[in-house]
Amino acid sequence: xxxxxxxxxxxxxCAILSGLPxxxxxxxxxxxxxxxxxxxxxxxxxxxxxQAGLVHTTLGPSGGYRLAKAPNELTFLDVVEAVEGGGxxxxxxxxxxxxxxxxxxxxxxxxxxxxxxxxEADEAWRSALRKVTFADLVQTLEAxxxxxIWSGTFEWVLKRAG
Amino acid sequence: xxxxxxxxxxxxxCAILSGLPxxxxxxxxxxxxxxxxxxxxxxxxxxxxxQAGLVHTTLGPSGGYRLAKAPNELTFLDVVEAVEGGGxxxxxxxxxxxxxxxxxxxxxxxxxxxxxxxxEADEAWRSALRKVTFADLVQTLEAxxxxxIWSGTFEWVLKRAG
DNA sequence: CTAATTACGGATACATGATATCCCTATTTG
DNA sequence: CAAATAGGGATATCATGTATCCGTAATTAG
Numbered sequence: 001x002x003x004x005x006x007x008x009x010x011x012x013x014c015a016i017l018s019g020l021p022x023x024x025x026x027x028x029x030x031x032x033x034x035x036x037x038x039x040x041x042x043x044x045x046x047x048x049x050x051q052a053g054l055v056h057t058t059l060g061p062s063g064g065y066r067l068a069k070a071p072n073e074l075t076f077l078d079v080v081e082a083v084e085g086g087g088x089x090x091x092x093x094x095x096x097x098x099x100x101x102x103x104x105x106x107x108x109x110x111x112x113x114x115x116x117x118x119x120e121a122d123e124a125w126r127s128a129l130r131k132v133t134f135a136d137l138v139q140t141l142e143a144x145x146x147x148x149i150w151s152g153t154f155e156w157v158l159k160r161a162g
Numbered sequence: 163x164x165x166x167x168x169x170x171x172x173x174x175x176c177a178i179l180s181g182l183p184x185x186x187x188x189x190x191x192x193x194x195x196x197x198x199x200x201x202x203x204x205x206x207x208x209x210x211x212x213q214a215g216l217v218h219t220t221l222g223p224s225g226g227y228r229l230a231k232a233p234n235e236l237t238f239l240d241v242v243e244a245v246e247g248g249g250x251x252x253x254x255x256x257x258x259x260x261x262x263x264x265x266x267x268x269x270x271x272x273x274x275x276x277x278x279x280x281x282e283a284d285e286a287w288r289s290a291l292r293k294v295t296f297a298d299l300v301q302t303l304e305a306x307x308x309x310x311i312w313s314g315t316f317e318w319v320l321k322r323a324g
Numbered sequence: 325c326t327a328a329t330t331a332c333g334g335a336t337a338c339a340t341g342a343t344a345t346c347c348c349t350a351t352t353t354g
Numbered sequence: 355c356a357a358a359t360a361g362g363g364a365t366a367t368c369a370t371g372t373a374t375c376c377g378t379a380a381t382t383a384g
Contacts, residue, residue, distance in 0.1 A: 001163050001164065001165050001166070001246055001251055002163065002249070002250075002251060002252075002253055003163050003251050003252050003253070003280075004163070004370095004371065004372085005253070005255060005371085005372080006371085006372090007252070008252070008253075008254065008255060008257065008276065008277075009257065011276045011280075012257055012258065012276060015276065027329085027330065027331090028330080028331075029329090029330085033262065034260075034261060034262065035257045035258075035260050035261070036257060036260025037257065037260075038372090038373065038374080040373075040374060040375075041372065041373050041374075043331075043332080044332095044333095044372095044373095046331085047331075047332065047333080050331080050332085057330090057331060057332090058330080058331085058380090058381075058382095059329085059330050059331055059332090059379080059380040059381045059382085060328090060329060060330055060331090060380065060381025060382040060383090061328065061329040061330065061381075061382045061383060062329085062330085062381085062382065062383085063329075063330045063331070063380090063381065063382080064330075064331085065331090076279055076280070076283075084163055087164070088164075089163055089164060089165050089251075090164075090165050090169070090170070091164055091165070091167070091170075092170065093167060093170060095170065095171065095174055095197045095198060095199065096174065096197075097198075098196075098197050098198025098199075099196060099197070099311065099315060100195065100196065100318065101311055101314035101315045101317075101318050102311055103310075103311075106308075106311070109306070110306075113299060113302045113303055113306065114170065114173045114174060114177065114299065115170075117238055117291070117294050117299070118165075118173075118238070118291075120290055121238075121287050121288075121290035121291045122287070124286045124287055124289070124290040125283050125284070125286055125287040125290075126283075127286070128282055128283035128286040128287075129279070129280075129283045132279050137275060137276065137279070140275045141275055144271070144272075144275065146268075148265075149261065149263055149264055149265075149268070152263035153261060153263045155263075156262065156263050162330095162382090166341095166342065166343085167342085167343080168342090168343090187359095189358085189359065189360090190359080190360075191358090191359085200343090200344065200345080202344075202345060202346075203343065203344050203345075205360075205361080205362095206343095206344095206361095206362095208360085209360075209361065209362080212360080212361085219359090219360060219361090220351090220352075220353095220359080220360085221350075221351040221352045221353085221358085221359050221360055221361090222351060222352025222353045222354090222357090222358060222359055222360090223352075223353050223354070223357065223358040223359065224352085224353065224354090224358085224359085225351085225352070225353080225358075225359045225360070226359075226360085227360090324353090324359095
């Protein structure tokens with residue numbers, strides 16, 4: 001059970017977009033080049049963000065993406081679910097219903113106890129991701145990324161942002 | 163990102179084995195029939211449990227599986243990791259290293275901040291699964307499963323347990 | 325107005341992993 | 355000895371993730 005690599009891509013792209021000045025846009029091409037990713041395929045991940053309403057887009061030259069909310073309003077969970085989907089990691093096939101000891105047509109009162117435990121774990125996972133915003137991430141990065149690379153990257157981005 | 167169905171199977175099988183009297187064994191055939199599952203394929207899941215040391219096996223007629231530990235020592239996490247593997251759901255490809263603004267041969271000081279957040283969420287998930295034992299599960303089931311079905315199932319199982 | 329650039333979506337191909345089945349072997353029980 | 359069992363290898367099938375290509379509509383720069 002491994003998350004799509006698109007999740008990683010989307011997270012890093014949102015980190016970059018979080019540092020973008022108000023009203024400016026960064027293209028798929030720039031984001032792909034910055035992260036060394038296939039442009040066409042990265043585009044799919046960004047489209048997922050767009051469909052989820054997490055980013056805003058414009059067309060034409062100087063077009064691209066910007067965040068739709070402030071970085072402190074955007075959580076890791078938002079991005080992960082936009083790309084990966086909001087479904088649960090544990091799918092209950094209700095195999096208890098196959099128990100030959102059951103009377104025919106017996107109907108369960110509620111969800112299976114096994115599934116409930118698994119779903120609680122899922123919720124713990126989601127809860128952890130919901131607690132971290134991109135404002136938090138930027139703060140962390142600013143503190144630990146080499147200052148030269150940090151400012152160099154920003155320069156690189158701004159040169160390409162429409 | 164969805165867990166294998168084998169995880170669900172293994173969890174339900176361990177639930178049954180948790181109710182098995184000391185020293186008795188239940189075969190793949192019985193477990194498959196009880197849950198309406200393909201015997202040969204379920205066998206693979208049970209083999210994973212065996213390789214992880216969670217269950218003990220014997221061969222021959224009246225052979226099969228029993229838990230290797232007491233139910234209150236066996237956690238959901240044990241079973242999930244035995245079947246699904248203990249790896250992380252988020253794999254860091256370290257795409258930050260592709261940043262063209264980096265000096266050549268630059269070496270990161272530590273793991274990526276994005277990955278650390280994702281790994282913390284993974285740990286929250288694991289932690290939630292580690293907190294629940296099969297003694298807990300049996301207690302829940304005993305309280306909420308229809309008493310007729312509950313005892314009927316036990317009878318069914320004991321009739322087949324070697 | 326024209327040409328270039330962009331997001332977006334559809335179609336397709338490929339690789340990988342999950343699902344499932346079959347068969348053979350060694351071991352144990354009756 | 356005969357039957358039943360776990361275990362493991364080989365194989366087939368299907369779903370999904372990964373990746374590329376192309377066409378369309380919209381927007382901007384010149």
